[in-house]
Amino acid sequence: MKILVVGSGGREHALAWKLLQSSQVEQVFCVPGNGGTASLNRCQNLSKSVDDFEGISNFALQEGIDLVVIGPEVPLAQGITDYLQSQGLKVFGPNKAGAQIEASKVWAKTLMQEANIPTANSAVFNRAAPAKSYIKSHGVPIVIKADGLAAGKGVTVATTLNQAVEAVDAIFRGQFGRAGEFVVIEECLTGQEVSVLALTDGLTIRPLLPAQDHKRIGEGDTGENTGGMGAYAPTPIATVNLMERVQKQVLNRTINALRAKKIDYRGILYAGLMINPNGEFKVLEFNCRFGDPETQVILPLLETPLEELMLACVEQRLEQMPPIAWKQGACATVVAASGGYPGTYEKGKVITGIAAAQAAGANVFHAGTTLNQQLITDGGRVLNVTGIGENFEQALRLAYAGIEQIDFEGMYYRRDIGHGILDFRF
Ligand code: AMP
Ligand code: GLY
Numbered sequence: 180m181k182i183l184v185v186g187s188g189g190r191e192h193a194l195a196w197k198l199l200q201s202s203q204v205e206q207v208f209c210v211p212g213n214g215g216t217a218s219l220n221r222c223q224n225l226s227k228s229v230d231d232f233e234g235i236s237n238f239a240l241q242e243g244i245d246l247v248v249i250g251p252e253v254p255l256a257q258g259i260t261d262y263l264q265s266q267g268l269k270v271f272g273p274n275k276a277g278a279q280i281e282a283s284k285v286w287a288k289t290l291m292q293e294a295n296i297p298t299a300n301s302a303v304f305n306r307a308a309p310a311k312s313y314i315k316s317h318g319v320p321i322v323i324k325a326d327g328l329a330a331g332k333g334v335t336v337a338t339t340l341n342q343a344v345e346a347v348d349a350i351f352r353g354q355f356g357r358a359g360e361f362v363v364i365e366e367c368l369t370g371q372e373v374s375v376l377a378l379t380d381g382l383t384i385r386p387l388l389p390a391q392d393h394k395r396i397g398e399g400d401t402g403e404n405t406g407g408m409g410a411y412a413p414t415p416i417a418t419v420n421l422m423e424r425v426q427k428q429v430l431n432r433t434i435n436a437l438r439a440k441k442i443d444y445r446g447i448l449y450a451g452l453m454i455n456p457n458g459e460f461k462v463l464e465f466n467c468r469f470g471d472p473e474t475q476v477i478l479p480l481l482e483t484p485l486e487e488l489m490l491a492c493v494e495q496r497l498e499q500m501p502p503i504a505w506k507q508g509a510c511a512t513v514v515a516a517s518g519g520y521p522g523t524y525e526k527g528k529v530i531t532g533i534a535a536a537q538a539a540g541a542n543v544f545h546a547g548t549t550l551n552q553q554l555i556t557d558g559g560r561v562l563n564v565t566g567i568g569e570n571f572e573q574a575l576r577l578a579y580a581g582i583e584q585i586d587f588e589g590m591y592y593r594r595d596i597g598h599g600i601l602d603f604r605f
Pocket of ligand 1: 299322331336366367368369372451463464
């Protein structure tokens with residue numbers, strides 16, 4: 180098989196790496212990929228943009244690509260799947276109608292309310308004045324969300340009225356363009372966040388191992404939100420009992436609700452959950468794609484060939500697949516970020532020590548790098564240094580032994596990834 184992966188982050192490096200482990204996969208192409216995918220055997224980067232649907236389609240048809248896997252949400256929300264399918268290609272990733280579940284929080288909230296999926300109480304506004312009155316009558320903490328895609332920056336968990344009002348003003352001032360035509364104002368939930376990524380063919384839906392990520396930039400989960408500074412799986416917080424309830428109350432209900440809307444959703448449905456100390460949960464958000472960096476800790480533990488699962492989704496025969504097989508043990512990843520991230524940062528710094536990190540037993544997925552004779556930084560999140568072990572302690576030790584070998588000017592990483600399950604820091 181020949182597979183084309185669309186995207187350029189750590190998630191796409193992990194997807195390409197995993198797909199290439201199968202004897203059935205002859206070659207992987209990445210659009211545009213990164214320095215990590217460029218270094219994989221039997222993997223080639225193509226210098227096309229992820230929104231060049233026609234260019235991607237022409238290449239895939241000429242090359243005889245058997246499966247196209249879409250990583251990021253933006254091309255999904257723009258309809259890449261609809262376009263490539265119309266050209267006769269097989270695509271893993273929902274169509275534009277399905278991608279609304281991530282691309283519009285108003286749409287997703289309505290679906291959750293209609294389908295009785297547990298979620299935070301909320302209200303929707305298209306003007307600032309009533310939004311502010313609602314905030315004043317409910318008090319803080321309160322959560323303000325721009326409706327559309329905002330690259331992870333559209334949510335404010337406000338602890339003061341000023342912050343909440345300022346977040347509403349920023350959205351209606353047009354900070355997020357059309358993504359900010361509506362705001363969702365939501366009750367603030369507390370507890371532990373768990374990411375449940377599930378494979379679906381539009382009829383059957385099966386979860387992958389539950390993961391947790393650390394979204395904040397600072398140790399102790401403080402400071403600004405980021406795309407994710409580290410992750411681990413399988414999280415012990417998501418017990419078998421909890422996962423059974425998630426299957427019934429979230430995954431099955433969502434797929435049934437999508438079907439009722441005549442949406443044929445094939446790909447990953449990612450439910451971000453908040454779990455309180457009593458084991459009750461509510462959905463914080465849905466994503467229409469693999470999580471990043473959750474994918475980097477889930478796929479190393481997957482034993483069933485990934486392309487078989489993806490094809491079963493695309494060909495709508497997931498129900499006939501045997502149960503998904505997993506390796507015993509645990510996986511953890513630590514993100515090496517550029518100094519200044521998630522604010523402004525510089526790119527183009529020379530990265531050293533990857534081979535030494537691998538020699539120390541870590542697996543290094545590239546998140547924002549380019550190979551230009553030398554390997555240089557090319558994003559806020561640069562590397563995902565990953566450990567796979569018999570337990571969390573071993574996995575985290577390998578990840579940290581690896582990251583200590585790596586260097587680039589301004590490099591920053593958190594030393595407390597996994598602090599929820601291990602009570603020490605590295
Ligand atoms: P979202 O873009 O909806 O994933 O939100 C980003 C992050 O904001 C989540 O991962 C949570 O950490 C936080 N968040 C979102 N909704 C809520 C909520 N209702 N209560 C508390 N935190 C939230
Ligand atoms: N790690 C969070 C996300 O992928 O949205």
